[in-house]
Amino acid sequence: MTDAPVLEVDDVAKTYDVSAPLLQRLFRQQQRTLLTALDGVDLELRRGEILALVGExxxxxxxxxxxxxxSLPATRGQVVQDGSAIPARRDKELSRRIQMVFQDPYSSLNPRLTVRAMLSELLRVHDIVPRSEVRKECLRLVSLVGLDEDALDAYPGQFSGGQRQRIAIARALAVRPDVLIADEPVSALDVSVQATILELFASLRDELGLTILFIAHNLAVVQHLCQRVAVMYLGRIVEVAGTDEIFANPRHPYTRALIASIPRMGDTSGAADLVPEGExxxxxxxxxxxxxxxxxxxxxxxxxxxxPSLRPLSESAGRVHxxxxxxxxxxxxxx
Ligand SMILES: Nc1ncnc2c1ncn2[C@@H]1O[C@H](COP(=O)(O)OP(=O)(O)O)[C@@H](O)[C@H]1O
Ligand code: SF4
Ligand SMILES: [Mg+2]
Incomplete structure (x- = not known):
């Protein structure tokens, strides 16, 4: 892993306008209603790391x-990739470089396309390999995510949840992105399947040197996968540190509450999904x-x-707390 940031989030804010339609507002004499979802987020993603983004x-x-x-414009701030600010409108090449894996593998795949058709189309549109090599590349992609060649001629509906998430990962990897954003990719899966998908993410980082932002609402999920953890609360990053450091020495009360909500070994009460007290x-x-x-x-x-703003406290192994x-x-x- 090198220290060069591959992606920088610089003071990004997002408000959603959740006002009633104009006429209704005039009639009821209501103001516009804005919801603050992000409020000045700063974050760095370094090449080859898995950074966890955790929060309820x-x-x-x-x-x-x-x-x-x-897929969503920021209200303020910018995203910088390899030192250059990404413009509001991304061309095909810029879109290719950051790919997403969604929480729900059921709705994120087109049920009418076989895996081969889906992957081949992406490979052609983005001109990833010569046409003569598309078949071979499809095979490489499914084996990269731990599936057999047979998977290529099946439809998403024929797979289990975990297998579908593997296909969604293969689709994201098909265009050879620099960064993968995985938005709660195991939250919808059975606990027994979750571990195998986490292993897959770890092997993708090790084998491809992929940079991954791994989003979870539960710290236990990311403990053994990620090198660093960023904790988010109400639209702000409140703590960032190396994973071992944050578990051993959490320096924000919200992080402490998240750690305290992790169930102990053998506890099957489902306490992993407990969140800090209070709404x-x-x-x-x-x-x-x-x-x-x-x-x-x-x-x-x-x-x-x-x-309080996010301030450095200490540094160990090149990771600032x-x-x-x-x-x-x-x-x-x-x-
Ligand atoms: N399209 C939207 N319109 C209005 N409010 C939204 C929209 N998407 C998300 N929100 C609100 O923004 C806040 C952050 O939501 P979200 O980014 O989905 O959080 P998380 O992924 O951490 O659960 C929440 O209060 C949510 O209700
Ligand atoms: S600044 Fe105060 S209220 Fe906020 S987390 Fe620290 S101690 Fe708690
Ligand atoms: Mg979410």
């Missing part, structure tokens, strides 16, 4: 993923100061006034 549902992970692949505040009306203060057991008076907590350096052991 509604924190803005999918919004960021969609902005990264260009997140409304994204229509974000709290003043630190946006975690209404739920934070360590909140002090200053936390209601000051909005960043936290957006005013008390990051003096967090008590327990509340």
């Amino acid at each position: 549902s509604g924190s803005g992970k999918s919004t960021l993923a969609n902005i990264l692949v260009g 997140p505040p409304s994204p229509y009306d974000l709290p003043t100061g630190c946006r975690y203060h209404p739920r934070c057991p360590f909140a002090e008076a200053q936390c209601r006034e000051l909005d 960043l936290s957006a907590c005013l008390r990051a350096s003096d967090l008590p052991e327990s509340p």
